[in-house]
Amino acid sequence: MPMFDPVAPGEIIREDVIAAAGLTVAETARRLGVSRVALSRVVNGHAAVSANLALRLEAAGVSTARMWMEMQTAYDLAQAQKGEIPKLPPLVAA
Numbered sequence: 001m002p003m004f005d006p007v008a009p010g011e012i013i014r015e016d017v018i019a020a021a022g023l024t025v026a027e028t029a030r031r032l033g034v035s036r037v038a039l040s041r042v043v044n045g046h047a048a049v050s051a052n053l054a055l056r057l058e059a060a061g062v063s064t065a066r067m068w069m070e071m072q073t074a075y076d077l078a079q080a081q082k083g084e085i086p087k088l089p090p091l092v093a094a
Contacts, residue, residue, distance in 0.1 A: 006078050014043035017062055022092040031057045048072050 018028045029039040033056060041047035049057075054068035 004078070006071065006074045008045050008075050009049045010042040010045055010047070012071070013039075013057070013062075014050070015055075018043065032060060047077065065073055 014025075018025060021028075023031075025040050025043060026036045029036040033038065034052070034053065038047070039053075042049055042053065049068050049072045051065070051069060054065035054072075057068055058065040077094065
């Protein structure tokens, strides 16, 4: 069970990057060189931050690509831990 429920990185992009800069999703997408639809899917929680988007955010001065990828991994793991994992046999003999 996770110790905390991390915020989706797309929500951070929406609130702390796009809104804080007074930009629209369309303008931010244009500046990052991605489609508005692709960025909209991320900021609305329908898609994950990709390595490519993480690199573009870093190039635009918004933290590091590694930080974005670590936040996405932490979020994905927390979401997976909410589900049921069946009891599985060990892959390696004890």
